[in-house]
Amino acid sequence: MIRTFPEHHIRKTTLLDGPWDFVKDPENTGQQQKWFERFPHAEKSLYVPSCWNNELHLYDYEGIAWYRKKLRTEDTQHVRLILHAVLGHADVYLDGQHLGYHYGGYTPFEFILPSLPAGEHELIVRADSTLDRLTIPTEVVDWFHYGGIIRSVELQTLPDIYIDKFAINYELDGAAADVKVQVRFNSLSQADGTVLFTLSVDDQVIHSEQVLVGAGQTKELPFEFRWNDVRLWNPGQPELYLFRAAIEHDDKYERIGFRKIETKDHRVLINGSPVYLRGVNRHEEHPEWGFAFPPKLMRKDLDIIIELGCNTVRGSHYPQSPYWLDLLDENGIVFWSEIPIWGAALPNETVCEPLFQERALSMLEEMVHMHIHHPSVVFWSVHNEIDSRTQDAYELTKRMVELVRKLDSSRLVTYATMHPLEDVLLPLFDVIGINKYYGWYEGQVEGFREMLQQFHKRAEQLGAGDKPILMTEFGGAGIFGDVGWEPRLFSEDYQAHIVTEALAIFREDPRIGGTYIWQFADIRGDLKSSGRHFRDRARSFNNKGLVNEYRKPKQSFREVRRIYRAWSEQDQ
Numbered sequence: 001m002i003r004t005f006p007e008h009h010i011r012k013t014t015l016l017d018g019p020w021d022f023v024k025d026p027e028n029t030g031q032q033q034k035w036f037e038r039f040p041h042a043e044k045s046l047y048v049p050s051c052w053n054n055e056l057h058l059y060d061y062e063g064i065a066w067y068r069k070k071l072r073t074e075d076t077q078h079v080r081l082i083l084h085a086v087l088g089h090a091d092v093y094l095d096g097q098h099l100g101y102h103y104g105g106y107t108p109f110e111f112i113l114p115s116l117p118a119g120e121h122e123l124i125v126r127a128d129s130t131l132d133r134l135t136i137p138t139e140v141v142d143w144f145h146y147g148g149i150i151r152s153v154e155l156q157t158l159p160d161i162y163i164d165k166f167a168i169n170y171e172l173d174g175a176a177a178d179v180k181v182q183v184r185f186n187s188l189s190q191a192d193g194t195v196l197f198t199l200s201v202d203d204q205v206i207h208s209e210q211v212l213v214g215a216g217q218t219k220e221l222p223f224e225f226r227w228n229d230v231r232l233w234n235p236g237q238p239e240l241y242l243f244r245a246a247i248e249h250d251d252k253y254e255r256i257g258f259r260k261i262e263t264k265d266h267r268v269l270i271n272g273s274p275v276y277l278r279g280v281n282r283h284e285e286h287p288e289w290g291f292a293f294p295p296k297l298m299r300k301d302l303d304i305i306i307e308l309g310c311n312t313v314r315g316s317h318y319p320q321s322p323y324w325l326d327l328l329d330e331n332g333i334v335f336w337s338e339i340p341i342w343g344a345a346l347p348n349e350t351v352c353e354p355l356f357q358e359r360a361l362s363m364l365e366e367m368v369h370m371h372i373h374h375p376s377v378v379f380w381s382v383h384n385e386i387d388s389r390t391q392d393a394y395e396l397t398k399r400m401v402e403l404v405r406k407l408d409s410s411r412l413v414t415y416a417t418m419h420p421l422e423d424v425l426l427p428l429f430d431v432i433g434i435n436k437y438y439g440w441y442e443g444q445v446e447g448f449r450e451m452l453q454q455f456h457k458r459a460e461q462l463g464a465g466d467k468p469i470l471m472t473e474f475g476g477a478g479i480f481g482d483v484g485w486e487p488r489l490f491s492e493d494y495q496a497h498i499v500t501e502a503l504a505i506f507r508e509d510p511r512i513g514g515t516y517i518w519q520f521a522d523i524r525g526d527l528k529s530s531g532r533h534f535r536d537r538a539r540s541f542n543n544k545g546l547v548n549e550y551r552k553p554k555q556s557f558r559e560v561r562r563i564y565r566a567w568s569e570q571d572q
């Protein structure tokens, strides 16, 4: 399941979820045809979507693997093949032909296959999960490094003229919206054709016209309309609108919410009202499912997060599933979306490498493209904890921020810094996220006060003193079940102590506009990196979750629930 609502009613879509043939290729023996010829019976079958590291004997496998699926098509037809997410490097082959390559891991990519003949076809995907110094994330990273096809693979049947793009934008003036719609049609036909296009919103027809699309051509159809009294999407009170673009033989649904995002007096404003953000960092990860997180568990995560009293979630540290964002849209929860540049151990030279930069920019673009219509997304974040003290970091960040603003000027651009007192990037952003671990990696929790005082002075000197500051990471590890009479390191008690003290300090500081506790749930630690870098990860987990990896609450969960609920009452 990709979305909580169907994206097409007329267009025929099929998910290729289920068992695929699977073989590892640890030595990179090469060509795919040869590979499957030599192994006509694949090593095993593997469920798609999933992560191979959740299978027996593949726990620590990093490298190349081949997936194969046989499929049948009736009649000659135009096909759109969408791979919703493959971790790392992906090469896709159909009937022995290389369709293309994609680098990334959390965003979809697609191929249009005009006039695919009827019959049996062989779809092969070569997935390579290897991390190195130029991948994103790089080889040192603090989460389990999975491999696999982690979201669905989808086949769509297209008519001769189909809807290729459907983008909705708007500007709000009070409750009046100037809506800009852009539709792109593509023709796969040898002849010119005319289609009757209809735009409707919640079943009400808004616009209709005949559109001529030349043979084999693309046709853009931009138009605008004004809507005088839209119901606004607000945190906790979401209002959504379902838009439909349709022609005789094709259609596409997009869902949006109307809201205006600004900042003022160190606060994030939604529709003119300040929203104090009560949040957690959530990895979309589960010990049995890895990053192939099932919709049913997303619903459960959301219920727990609402129970905790949150009104926001940071999607640490990569673009999360559209299904998850649909749930957030429907429940009025604010979302922070980011790409997986995880910089705590990133050497400064890496940010200057052209390949790294190219990957960063394309991941950013793909993320914005994937999530652009979700009203829950309020923040686009460009990176986490890179060495933000250098001119090189400044140059790359400037390009990234410019790109995001060009793609979407309606949201806030942000990042998370671990060097708040030396950071040179502050002026580039709308909102500043600070990650600090007083009480855990450094000093006592009280250390936050002094750091924040110095930070505010510095932000003023750099001309960034008026921006909202969000505490985007803080906390400590607490092993589930380890409780006692005294708050010892790694006990639930000590973790609860750090988090509650830190929250009290932040809430007193008028320049802080919200808090994101590190983290929602315990996550698996990375096998490869943890050997060298993360020796304090008991059980090979990052144990800073308010709930454990199976979502059972720790003491810190109960304390934070008490605090966040009280704040929610105060902020009414």
Ligand code: ADA
Binding pocket: 142, 317, 344, 384, 385, 435, 473, 518, 542, 544
């Ligand atoms: C960093 C990082 C997180 C996590 C955390 C920790 O701030 O952004 O991904 O690694 O530290 O637990 O140390």
